[in-house]
Each structure stands twice: as C-alpha cells, then as structure tokens.
Amino acid sequence: MTTTAKTATVPGPRAAADYDGHLLEVRDLHVEFHTRDGVAKAVNGVNYTVDAGETLAVLGESGSGKSVTAQAIMGILDMPPGRIPQGEVLFRGQDMLTMGKEERRKIRGQKIAMIFQDALSSLNPVLSVGYQLGEMFRVHQGLSKKEAKAKAIELMERVKIPAAKERVNDYPHQFSGGMRMGLILITHDLGVVADVADKIAVMYAGRIVETAPVHELYARPAHPYTRGLLDSIPRLDQKGQELYAIKGLPPNLTRIPSGCAFNPRCPMAQDICRTEVPTLAPVTEQDGTDLPGRGSACHFWKETIHG
Amino acid sequence: MGRYVARRLLQMIPVFIGSTLLIFLMMFALPGDPVRALAGEQAVDQAQIAALKAELGLDRPILVQYVSYIGNVFQGDFGTQIASQRPISEVILDAYPVTIQLALFAFTFIVVAGILLGVIAGLKPNSIRDRGLLGLTLLLIAVPSFVTGYTAQFVFSFKMGLVPPNVGLEPSWNEMLMPAMVLASLSLAYVARLTRTSIAENLRADYMRTATAKGLPRRRIVGIHLMRNSLIPVVTFLGTDIGSLMGGAIVTEGIFNIKGVGGLIYEALGRREGATVVGVVTIIVIVYLLASLIVDLLYAVLDPRIRYA
Numbered sequence: 001m002t003t004t005a006k007t008a009t010v011p012g013p014r015a016a017a018d019y020d021g022h023l024l025e026v027r028d029l030h031v032e033f034h035t036r037d038g039v040a041k042a043v044n045g046v047n048y049t050v051d052a053g054e055t056l057a058v059l060g061e062s063g064s065g066k067s068v069t070a071q072a073i074m075g076i077l078d079m080p081p082g083r084i085p086q087g088e089v090l091f092r093g094q095d096m097l098t099m100g101k102e103e104r105r106k107i108r109g110q111k112i113a114m115i116f117q118d119a120l121s122s123l124n125p126v127l128s129v130g131y132q133l134g135e136m137f138r139v140h141q142g143l144s145k146k147e148a149k150a151k152a153i154e155l156m157e158r159v160k161i162p163a164a165k166e167r168v169n170d171y172p173h174q175f176s177g178g179m180r181m182g183l184i185l186i187t188h189d190l191g192v193v194a195d196v197a198d199k200i201a202v203m204y205a206g207r208i209v210e211t212a213p214v215h216e217l218y219a220r221p222a223h224p225y226t227r228g229l230l231d232s233i234p235r236l237d238q239k240g241q242e243l244y245a246i247k248g249l250p251p252n253l254t255r256i257p258s259g260c261a262f263n264p265r266c267p268m269a270q271d272i273c274r275t276e277v278p279t280l281a282p283v284t285e286q287d288g289t290d291l292p293g294r295g296s297a298c299h300f301w302k303e304t305i306h307g
Numbered sequence: 308m309g310r311y312v313a314r315r316l317l318q319m320i321p322v323f324i325g326s327t328l329l330i331f332l333m334m335f336a337l338p339g340d341p342v343r344a345l346a347g348e349q350a351v352d353q354a355q356i357a358a359l360k361a362e363l364g365l366d367r368p369i370l371v372q373y374v375s376y377i378g379n380v381f382q383g384d385f386g387t388q389i390a391s392q393r394p395i396s397e398v399i400l401d402a403y404p405v406t407i408q409l410a411l412f413a414f415t416f417i418v419v420a421g422i423l424l425g426v427i428a429g430l431k432p433n434s435i436r437d438r439g440l441l442g443l444t445l446l447l448i449a450v451p452s453f454v455t456g457y458t459a460q461f462v463f464s465f466k467m468g469l470v471p472p473n474v475g476l477e478p479s480w481n482e483m484l485m486p487a488m489v490l491a492s493l494s495l496a497y498v499a500r501l502t503r504t505s506i507a508e509n510l511r512a513d514y515m516r517t518a519t520a521k522g523l524p525r526r527r528i529v530g531i532h533l534m535r536n537s538l539i540p541v542v543t544f545l546g547t548d549i550g551s552l553m554g555g556a557i558v559t560e561g562i563f564n565i566k567g568v569g570g571l572i573y574e575a576l577g578r579r580e581g582a583t584v585v586g587v588v589t590i591i592v593i594v595y596l597l598a599s600l601i602v603d604l605l606y607a608v609l610d611p612r613i614r615y616a
Contacts, residue, residue, distance in 0.1 A: 109523070
C-alpha cells in the first residue's frame with residue numbers, strides 16, 4: 001500500500017524571487033487520520049501542479065480526498081487526528097509544510113484562498129459580515145478599520161449584493177440563501193466545471209486516477225471510474241431511462257482494497273487489478289501520439305479510451 | 308434593543324412578586340412567632356401578646372400583611388426590628404456593603420481566574436494541563452464549601468499565619484482575600500470547566516477553519532473569533548451565578564465571622580423576625596434580577612442572533 005502514483009516531475013529553480021516554475025505544486029502528498037477504527041488513509045500520494053492563471057478542478061465522490069488535499073494545502077487540517085507523514089506542497093517553489101508558521105500565515109488568505117462550500121456555516125455567527133471581510137485587509141494590507149469597511153462594501157458590491165452599504169453591518173444569519181450564493185460558486189454540476197476549469201484531476205480513495213484537459217476528459221475518459229462519473233450525470237436527451245450509478249460504495253479508508261482501489265466496483269476489473277496498484281501513466285492516441293496533460297492510473301486505460 | 312429591555316423589565320414584576328410572596332409565606336409557615344420570641348422562656352399573658360400583635364399589624368390576614376408590606380417597601384420603609392426597635396432599612400444598610408464587597412471580590416476572582424484557566428486548558432484538549440484542570444475543579448466541586456472554608460482557614464491562618472482567620476467590622480481587601488477565594492471556589496470551578504469545554508468545542512468549528520484560512524494571526528483567531536463565541540454560555544452561567552454567590556456568602560460569612568447579610572439573616576431567623584428576613588431577601592432578589600438583566604443584555608451584545616430573534 002505504499003506504492004504511489006507520480007506524474008511529471010518538474011525541474012525548476014527553488015528561489016522565490018523571479019520564480020518561473022509552477023505556482024503551486026503538490027508532490028507525493030500523504031494524509032492520514034488516526035481514528036478509533038485504525039488509520040484512515042485519506043490521501044495517498046497526490047501529485048499535481050497549477051500554473052498562474054490556470055484552473056484545476058478536482059473531481060471525486062465524498063471521501064475521495066479532495067477536501068483533505070485542499071485542507072492540507074491551506075494548512076487547516078485538524079492535526080491531530082490528521083497527520084501528513086510524507087509529501088511537499090510547493091508554493092512558488094517553497095515548501096509550505098516545512099516553512100515557519102508566520103511565513104505560511106502570510107501566504108494564506110493573501111496568496112492562496114479557499115472558498116468554502118457553505119458560506120453561512122463557515123462564517124463566524126457573532127461577527128458582522130463586513131467585519132469578517134474587512135479583517136482580511138486589516139491583517140494583510142494593514143488598512144484601518146474604516147478603510148477595511150469601505151473595501152468590504154466594495155467586495156460585496158462586486159458580487160452584486162443589493163444595498164451593500166446597509167448590509168455591511170449585518171450578521172451571517174441575516175443573509176438569505178440567495179445572497180450567500182452570490183458570494184460563492186457551489187456546484188455539483190459537471191457542466192459548470194467544464195466552463196470554469198482548464199484541467200481536471202479525478203480522485204478516488206486518496207489517489208489521482210486520471211488527469212486531463214477539461215474537454216478531453218468529458219469527450220474521452222481514460223479511466224473506468226471517470227466514465228462511471230460522467231455516465232451518472234442526468235441528460236436531457238436520454239428521457240425515461242434509468243439513471244446510471246456506479247455500483248457499490250466508496251472504500252473504507254482504513255481498509256483500502258489491494259491493487260487498484262476501484263477494482264471491487266469496476267466493470268472491467270481483472271486479476272491484475274486486485275494485486276497491482278496502477279501508476280498514473282501517460283495516455284496516448286492509438287498510434288502512440290502523445291496526448292499532453294493526460295494520464296490514467298488504470299491497467300486497462302487503452303481499452304477504456306480506445307474502446 | 309429598547310423593546311427587549313422593556314420586555315425584560317416587565318418580566319421582572321411577576322418574578323419579584325412571586326419570590327417575595329413565597330418568602331413571606333414561608334416565614335409564616337415556620338413554628339413560633341416574633342412576639343412570643345421576645346419573651347424568651349418566660350410565661351406571658353395571652354391578652355398582652357394579642358395586643359402587641361394588633362399593634363404590629365400581625366393579626367391581619369397574611370395576604371393583607373403582604374400587600375401593605377410591599378407597599379411600604381416601595382416607599383423605602385422596610386419596617387422596624389421588633390427586638391432592637393431599629394428601622395430594618397438601617398440594619399440592612401449596615402450589613403449589605405460588607406457582603407457586596409465580599410461577593411464582588413469573589414465574582415472578579417471567578418471571572419478572571421475561571422475564564423483564564425478554562426482558556427488555557429481548552430486550547431489544548433486532553434493535554435496534561437487540561438486533565439489537571441479537570442481533576443482539580445472536580446475536587447473543588449465535590450467538596451462542600453464549608454469544608455473548603457474551614458480547611459483554608461486552618462491551613463493558611465492557624466498553621467501558616469499568612470492571613471487573619473477572622474474579618475473585622477471594617478474589613479480590608481487583605482482580610483477579605485481568603486473568604487472571597489473560598490466563596491469563589493465552587494463557581495470558579497464551574498466557570499473554568501464551562502469555558503474549557505466551550506473553547507475546546509469551538510476550536511473545531513467551521514468558522515475557526517475559515518479564520519485560519521484567511522491567514523489571520525493566531526492571537527486574533529483566539530482572542531476575537533474563538534472567545535466571542537465561547538464566552539456566550541459562560542456569560543449566561545455567570546448571570547445566574549450571582550444569586551448563588553449571595554447565598555454562598557451567607558455560609559462563608561459564618562466561617563470567617565463577617566458581619567454581613569448572612570449573619571443578619573441567621574439572627575433574624577432565630578428570632579422569627581419575618582420582616583427582617585423578607586427585607587434582606589427582597590434586596591437579594593432585586594440585586595439578582597438586575598444582575599441577570601445586565602447579563603442578558605451583555606449576552607445580546609455577544610450574540611447578535613439574540614438581538615434580532
């Protein structure tokens with residue numbers, strides 16, 4: 001269970017100044033949780049890169065490790081019970097997991113921000129929305145209380161909250177669901193993902209099982225799990241048919257199946273899938289032409305993509 | 308906010324009437340009566356007793372007595388002590404400052420030390436310091452306060468001679484230190500545990516995660532985000548605790564021989580002097596109601612969801 005899937009390694013200078021490598025690079029990240037039932041391996045060797053101006057969407061069922069990976073990057077994992085036994089999170093070439101607390105804090109909220117799924121429960125109930133927006137500017141830019149408030153109003157206007165000036169002193173519970181949505185893009189709609197993201201990483205049981213530029217993934221998945229996900233989207237042109245669902249349940253993270261973690265649910269599973277962990281290998285055309293940015297961790301990716 | 312205060316003030320009226328009436332009735336339910344108590348063990352003429360009772364208005368129906376009593380109280384007249392012939396308002400004014408000094412001292416101690424200890428322990432749940440606090444406070448809660456009081460007196464005054472064992476008529480803060488700590492010990496233990504649990508729980512709240520993700524410094528996350536939320540239940544407890552603090556003061560005053568409200572109630576009970584007891588307790592009820600009103604207002608300031616609910 002220690003085998004990890006590694007994708008393209010990135011050379012490049014480590015210096016922070018005039019850095020021209022990846023903006024964010026996650027290398028062989030592992031996260032585990034020590035629970036009463038044993039060690040839950042939530043992230044098992046994740047690798048990905050994001051460049052400036054690029055959007056990466058991470059796709060997967062709940063429990064696949066997407067949120068835990070994001071939390072590890074942001075440094076907001078609950079530790080304990082969480083633990084990062086291995087891995088690097090490089091921001092402009094600097095490993096955030098080993099840098100000083102203060103240094104890391106300055107990156108958070110200023111250079112890397114996280115948008116939470118449910119705004120109401122993510123905000124402090126006893127502080128006004130304006131205060132909570134404004135304190136970012138006070139802390140990171142050293143603005144005064146008054147200037148920060150003006151900035152908060154500006155932000156609220158930008159996300160089209162009506163009467164932002166009056167609402168800036170309101171508390172989270174006074175905002176309607178609609179207004180809260182105005183602040184945040186929450187989606188389970190894979191169509192929206194296609195519009196927003198440049199590339200996609202599909203996660204299963206704490207591993208990336210497929211990477212691809214967004215439209216290629218939708219057109220030609222190279223992993224049976226991705227195909228299952230895409231097939232389970234309701235479609236307008238298939239009226240009256242039963243909705244497809246991937247059979248079985250996501251694995252228990254304290255007992256991830258041997259071999260390919262997806263094998264118990266996979267329609268294509270063979271003996272090798274139960275014994276050998278597939279690595280994330282480059283995906284090519286049938287004639288061997290390179291497909292840039294594409295990778296699949298499936299023993300049978302050729303059969304999957306080329307049919 | 309104005310309507311909230313008005314509503315709360317109106318709610319105080321039935322509570323005030325109910326509690327004072329109850330005490331009034333309870334005093335009458337006690338065996339013995341104040342006029343007979345005056346005579347002690349001597350035999351007295353029944354006619355004489357009846358005459359004195361009529362003079363004092365004690366022969367009227369109890370509800371009539373209650374209404375006339377409350378009417379007088381609102382004019383500042385608490386009646387006259389039968390034994391000493393002193394106005395009860397004067398007796399109360401003599402006794403109250405000492406008790407209030409003791410209670411305030413204890414309250415400050417509860418708030419400062421209780422919250423501080425609770426925060427220190429709560430920030431590191433299940434650590435050694437957390438378990439230490441939980442064990443120590445459990446001990447304080449389990450031991451009755453008169454045991455704590457006599458033990459403290461024995462150890463710190465009689466054995467070590469650090470503080471005077473008894474308190475004079477015009478007590479200094481120094482003399483009040485030990486009684487205040489003894490009086491505070493029980494509530495302090497509760498406040499520390501409550502703060503600790505509240506902090507430990509809120510530590511895992513989503514808004515704490517958001518605050519960290521925003522890159523706020525630790526002292527801001529703890530000092531503003533965590534504290535504002537965690538103190539809400541603690542403030543509620545402190546409000547209701549002021550009443551038990553006044554009650555506890557009576558026991559503490561007994562141990563350290565403090566001439567406060569406690570002694571007054573004790574003596575008046577012995578003489579079956581309903582008017583004195585009811586007067587003292589009425590003041591306690593008013594103090595309690597006002598204190599809990601202030602705390603509830605503070606509660607609304609801390610939690611905006613109350614204000615607009």
